[in-house]
Amino acid sequence: MLGLNKKDATFLLIVVLLTLFTPIIMQPFAANSGLDQFNGGYPDLMQKVAIFGIFAVGFNILFGLTGYLSFGHAAFLGVGSYAAVWMFKLLTMNVIPAILLAMVVSGLLAVVIGFISLRRSGIYFSILTLAFAQMCYKLAYSVLTPITNGETGLQLALSDPRILDGTNESASLPVTNIFGLAMNSSYKVEALNRVFTFNVGFYFCGIVAILAFYIAIRLFRSPFGMMLRAVKTNQQRMNYMGLNTRPYTLAAFVISGMYAGLAGGLLAAMDPLAGADRMLWTASGEVVIMTILGGAGTLMGPVLGAGVIKYLENIFSKINESVLHSWFHWLPDGLEHAVVWVFARFTGEGWHLTLGLTFMLVVTFLPGGLVEGTRRIKSLMARLRRPKAGRTEPKADDQPSPFKKPL
Amino acid sequence: MSNSLLTRRGLLKTSAVAGAGLALPTIFTSGAAAFTNEPMGGTVTLGFNVPQSGAYADEGADELRAYELAVEHLNGEGDGGMLNTFSSKVLEGNGILGKKVQYVTGDTQTKSDAARASAKSMIEKDGAVMITGGSSSGVAIAVQGLCQEAGVIFMAGLTHSNDTTGKDKKANGFRHFFNAYMSAAALAPVLKNLYGTDRTAYHLTADYSWGWTQEESIAAATEAMGWKTAEKVRTPLGAGDFSSYIAPVLNSGADVLVLNHYGGDMVNSLTNAVQFGLRDKQVNGKNFEIVVPLYSRLMARGAGKNVAGIHGSTNWHWSLQDDASKAFVKSFGTKYGFPPSQAAHTVYCQTLLYADAVARGGSFNPCAVAEALEGFEFDGLGNGKTLYRAEDHQCFKDVLVVRGKENPESEFDLLEVVEVTPAAQVTYDADHPMFAGGALGDCNPGA
Numbered sequence: 001m002l003g004l005n006k007k008d009a010t011f012l013l014i015v016v017l018l019t020l021f022t023p024i025i026m027q028p029f030a031a032n033s034g035l036d037q038f039n040g041g042y043p044d045l046m047q048k049v050a051i052f053g054i055f056a057v058g059f060n061i062l063f064g065l066t067g068y069l070s071f072g073h074a075a076f077l078g079v080g081s082y083a084a085v086w087m088f089k090l091l092t093m094n095v096i097p098a099i100l101l102a103m104v105v106s107g108l109l110a111v112v113i114g115f116i117s118l119r120r121s122g123i124y125f126s127i128l129t130l131a132f133a134q135m136c137y138k139l140a141y142s143v144l145t146p147i148t149n150g151e152t153g154l155q156l157a158l159s160d161p162r163i164l165d166g167t168n169e170s171a172s173l174p175v176t177n178i179f180g181l182a183m184n185s186s187y188k189v190e191a192l193n194r195v196f197t198f199n200v201g202f203y204f205c206g207i208v209a210i211l212a213f214y215i216a217i218r219l220f221r222s223p224f225g226m227m228l229r230a231v232k233t234n235q236q237r238m239n240y241m242g243l244n245t246r247p248y249t250l251a252a253f254v255i256s257g258m259y260a261g262l263a264g265g266l267l268a269a270m271d272p273l274a275g276a277d278r279m280l281w282t283a284s285g286e287v288v289i290m291t292i293l294g295g296a297g298t299l300m301g302p303v304l305g306a307g308v309i310k311y312l313e314n315i316f317s318k319i320n321e322s323v324l325h326s327w328f329h330w331l332p333d334g335l336e337h338a339v340v341w342v343f344a345r346f347t348g349e350g351w352h353l354t355l356g357l358t359f360m361l362v363v364t365f366l367p368g369g370l371v372e373g374t375r376r377i378k379s380l381m382a383r384l385r386r387p388k389a390g391r392t393e394p395k396a397d398d399q400p401s402p403f404k405k406p407l
Numbered sequence: 408m409s410n411s412l413l414t415r416r417g418l419l420k421t422s423a424v425a426g427a428g429l430a431l432p433t434i435f436t437s438g439a440a441a442f443t444n445e446p447m448g449g450t451v452t453l454g455f456n457v458p459q460s461g462a463y464a465d466e467g468a469d470e471l472r473a474y475e476l477a478v479e480h481l482n483g484e485g486d487g488g489m490l491n492t493f494s495s496k497v498l499e500g501n502g503i504l505g506k507k508v509q510y511v512t513g514d515t516q517t518k519s520d521a522a523r524a525s526a527k528s529m530i531e532k533d534g535a536v537m538i539t540g541g542s543s544s545g546v547a548i549a550v551q552g553l554c555q556e557a558g559v560i561f562m563a564g565l566t567h568s569n570d571t572t573g574k575d576k577k578a579n580g581f582r583h584f585f586n587a588y589m590s591a592a593a594l595a596p597v598l599k600n601l602y603g604t605d606r607t608a609y610h611l612t613a614d615y616s617w618g619w620t621q622e623e624s625i626a627a628a629t630e631a632m633g634w635k636t637a638e639k640v641r642t643p644l645g646a647g648d649f650s651s652y653i654a655p656v657l658n659s660g661a662d663v664l665v666l667n668h669y670g671g672d673m674v675n676s677l678t679n680a681v682q683f684g685l686r687d688k689q690v691n692g693k694n695f696e697i698v699v700p701l702y703s704r705l706m707a708r709g710a711g712k713n714v715a716g717i718h719g720s721t722n723w724h725w726s727l728q729d730d731a732s733k734a735f736v737k738s739f740g741t742k743y744g745f746p747p748s749q750a751a752h753t754v755y756c757q758t759l760l761y762a763d764a765v766a767r768g769g770s771f772n773p774c775a776v777a778e779a780l781e782g783f784e785f786d787g788l789g790n791g792k793t794l795y796r797a798e799d800h801q802c803f804k805d806v807l808v809v810r811g812k813e814n815p816e817s818e819f820d821l822l823e824v825v826e827v828t829p830a831a832q833v834t835y836d837a838d839h840p841m842f843a844g845g846a847l848g849d850c851n852p853g854a
Contacts, residue, residue: 042531044524096774141643151615152545153519155552155575160845172578172848173556184556197531247645271527273549277518312526320512322475349459349514 004077010216015213019206021048023196038324040311043186043199044270048310051266054212056290058259062252063288064297065225071126071284072113072133072346075091076106076257078279080231082147082265085274092164093174095183095204099265104260107254109136114253117245121235133284140276149358153275176269178204183270201270208266209303210257217254217299228252251287260287269374289355293362295369304370308404312355319347419575442772443558443853444534451506451771453478453758454513454535454708456526456550457564461517462645463542463670464755466750469566470540471512472743473751477758480738481508483712488738492731492787493759498767503765506830511535517542517644519549526550532556534770537562539757542670542750543644544568544617551580558853562757567669567701569620572801573842578586578850579773583760584753587621587834588841590700590720591628592823593806597718602663604633609661611652611676614641621667624841625700637661642668642676649676649767653683662690664697673699674709681713696740702809705748705820714811714821721807723752724787724824733791746819760795775851786822792830800847803830 004012025141027041040046059073079333080102087098117128140148148154156173165174176183178200187200216361219225227248230238238245268274278281296307324340325346331339346354446452455474458467479485483500490498499509502508509532513525522541529535538554539549539562547566553560554575563571563582572582607630612618618641626636637659642652653676658663664685680686680697688695699706718753725746727737735755739747747755760780765771768779771848781797790804808826815821836841 026675035660039532040527044527044531048524050486142641145614151519153549155549159844172851173552190452254488271523271553273519273523273552296626298442314524317514318533320526322510348512 002214002222003020004217008221012210012214012217015300015303016210019050022202022206023198024051026106027194029112031195032193033328037319038315039194040315041197043184043197043202045310045314046199046202047205047266047270048314049307050202050209051263051270052287052290052306052310053264053303054245054266055211055260055287056213056294056306057212057216058256059287060256060291060296060298060302061219061228061259064302065220065228065232066249066252068118068121068253069126069254069288070117070129070256071137071281071288072129072131073256073260073277073287074281074283075133075136076110076260077264077267077283078136078274078276078386079109080261081268081274081278082140082264083261084265085156086274087351088156088162088268089154089160090163092162093176094164095176095178095265095269097105098269099208099262102261102265102268102313103258104261107258109255110254110261111250113340114250115258118249118253125141127382129306130281130284133279136279137276137279137281140279143145148274148276152275153273156272163342169225176272205266205270208262212262213303215300220299224251234367257282276309289359293359293369295371298369298371301369301371308358308370309355312351312358315350316347317349320344321348323347327345410681412852428742442774443641443851444536444700445772446506446534450504450509451656452533452535453508453761454511454529454533454538455510455534456513456522456527456529456538456540458517458542458546459514461515462672463517463565465709466542466565466670466703466748467515467540469705469748469751470542470754473739473747473755474510474539474758476739476742477755478508478510479742481758481762484740486734487600487668489731489735489755491757492734495763495767498759498763500771503762504769504771508762511784513829515541515543515546515550517546519545520627522546522550523553526553527557530554532557535559537604537689537761537776539754539761540564541566543615544571544620547571548575548616551575551577553577554611555851557849558773558851560761560776562754562761564637564754564757566617567621568617569624569841570616571587571647573620574845575616576799576845578777578847581757581777581795583757583759583802585720585722585804585806586801587617587624587700588839589806589833591624592833593720593826593834594625594698594700594718595628595632596828597808597826599632600635600696601718602693606633606663606693607635607637607661607691608663608665608698609637609656609659609667610639610667611646611649611656612639612641615644617669618667620841621700622665625665625667627841631843634663642672644796645699647675648685649679653685653769654677656680656685657683657690658689660690662693662695664695666697666699667701668699668700669703670706671709673701673706677710677713677717691770698757702822703749704746704819705750707811708818715813716800717811718825719809721809721822722749724749724807724809724822725752726822726824727807728822729785729789729791751787756790759788760785773852777850796837798847799842803834805830806833 003006029035063133083102141225183201189196290305515522537560542565544566563579612622699719750796764779768775783795793804808827809822
């Protein structure tokens with residue numbers, strides 16, 4: 001189906017289903033159950049997971065396949081956001097042209113940065129991309145302030161032209177939409193003591209993410225993807241064989257830059273504001289962490305990683321001391337304060353510590369990321385099932401015997 | 408999958424089912440809500456969105472303390488603080504409209520993006536009916552825009568830019584804090600008396616909305632009294648070290664340095680300036696002077712001895728001797744062991760003013776709240792008689808001109824009030840050119 005083999009088709013189907021039911025899956029705890037703090041099924045978080053999923057999938061096309069570690073991908077995200085907001089200001093509040101322009105502009109920037117940076121590989125490539133991204137960030141703050149509005153960030157104004165939308169009679173800012181369907185409108189369904197929010201913006205992001213994911217699968221399975229993997233394995237050997245790898249790596253770089261631009265455009269489409277902070281090196285680092293946490297080089301890994309990090313960022317950072325006190329109020333006073341103090345280091349503004357610990361544990365014990373974790377659990381389950389079958393019909397070969405060792 | 412046949416009848420059937428499916432949720436929706444996050448149960452949730460990291464983290468922490476205190480007082484716990492001195496008496500200490508006040512907090516990181524994400528999750532996830540906070544004008548403007556779109560009230564915290572209630576003003580946003588124009592209007596006469604009319608100023612300015620408008624306001628006010636402006640240099644927010652910006656000041660021929668910085672930036676730039684010996688220099692036959700237009704005690708503490716004799720303006724100071732200020736300092740001091748900063752004061756007032764407006768308007772509906780706040784005159788919140796102007800949602804009240812103390816008695820006693828500039832002197836027309844270019848728009852109740 002769709003040019004995919006059976007395994008990939010089922011995989012894609014699972015991703016589609018997961019996306020469709022995200023508003024339900026991310027709302028597992030009933031209201032007033034005490035655990036509803038951990039519910040993540042609200043539009044902003046769901047949109048962010050989908051958008052950063054796209055960002056990470058795109059990053060993985062470069063890093064996972066060719067092994068080129070870019071430390072400057074946030075530049076494309078930021079440029080995409082700026083392009084999209086300008087489209088909202090000048091042309092129309094419809095998100096389609098904004099997202100298209102975001103991809104085009106970030107693609108062009110990727111051609112320039114990639115053309116120069118890809119002359120080097122390894123750490124030099126990483127440093128070059130980092131330098132370019134920081135330059136973009138600084139430019140957005142200083143010289144380009146007329147375009148970026150500096151620290152305040154680029155925002156919509158009532159007086160913007162928006163030539164395609166006609167004159168705005170109401171005194172409030174228009175909202176982003178897709179052919180009239182507003183991005184921020186949502187259906188709320190109350191059932192099972194939970195409120196499920198089905199948000200237009202999220203489903204739009206979700207559909208775009210599925211498309212992006214599908215293209216990534218096709219890329220991974222294509223001869224082009226194979227070529228990229230060969231670059232990762234041994235680029236020198238390919239060069240000795242008389243093959244010029246530069247066009248392939250540059251193509252991968254541009255594609256992944258356009259994915260980042262798409263993500264940036266979507267961010268602006270969900271919330272029409274673009275700030276230079278999106279281009280800061282920490283933002284570039286975040287996508288690297290997402291990809292590695294989930295599993296670099298795998299299809300699902302980056303999406304998983306993006307989900308985990310955005311969830312931690314939004315849910316753990318909200319657990320302040322008063323919430324902790326309400327959880328542990330049943331403990332004796334002195335102990336309560338001690339426990340709350342310890343937990344407070346890892347929640348609220350200390351959520352970075354939780355993220356750091358998770359990252360360390362994953363990298364140490366699961367070098368393949370969360371995807372390797374699920375794979376290990378699967379094989380563990382399989383191993384647990386096998387001995388049962390073995391007991392009824394033991395085989396002589398299974399017996400460990402010292403004499404069988406080759407001498 | 409490949410052999411699915413599309414017939415007319417089949418298509419009709421599926422679309423009917425799909426249509427029913429799409430229509431179904433509307434039956435279950437809680438369509439009764441008249442506005443965004445209408446509080447249904449016995450509680451109401453407010454969102455406190457403050458910087459807990461970044462250049463303004465100190466201010467954010469103090470704001471959070473004041474918010475917690477305000478919530479206590481609204482719920483009838485503690486000693487009631489400024490509720491007892493507030494001229495409006497509709498708040499009874501039983502929450503707001505009988506609903507117990509709860510709150511959620513978020514970290515703005517002093518970044519527009521993060522602040523909006525955090526405010527969004529408060530509105531979408533926690534059901535906050537009002538968002539308040541912000542220790543940076545960039546952030547306040549960004550969050551104010553978000554609240555306008557989402558249909559909740561935004562009670563601005565520490566934001567001093569003219570734009571917040573100027574070109575970026577919004578119908579759902581309100582500001583109690585004073586602004587750059589008011590600082591300039593209050594400071595200029597004092598500076599004239601102190602330093603004369605023949606001076607040349609050099610501006611170092613934080614490069615964002617607040618810095619720009621403060622630089623514009625101060626330059627306009629000082630130039631009106633005869634000063635010249637040598638140079639206006641923009642510095643990035645959170646630069647850390649300002650040595651490279653201070654060095655050129657000496658060769659510029661300027662004899663006054665205006666530091667349009669706040670928070671950690673001001674602490675660093677002032678310390679750098681003093682270390683370079685600027686204050687011991689003689690330029691054009693006059694003593695070199697430094698002015699910090701927006702002052703706060705937290706910054707004074709950070710900069711230590713360097714603030715001695717330096718003038719600036721502030722919204723409020725804990726050493727004020729009116730009943731309201733004393734009551735607030737007492738209840739804040741009892742709870743936390745030290746006096747509140749102006750940031751704490753303004754957000755405490757904003758929380759009380761919001762609660763009071765809800766009680767007077769009889770509804771949490773943003774439009775009812777806005778109506779109750781517009782043109783509201785009150786007293787007893789530490790700033791004397793104050794007006795919430797309807798045209799731009801800006802409070803008009805007295806402005807304090809302060810000076811760093813030469814011999815502080817304690818680590819909190821760092822500033823002394825030089826002059827209380829009456830509200831009339833800092834009032835401007837709603838269509839003043841520095842505030843032009845925006846429109847409040849209509850109040851948005853969301854839903």
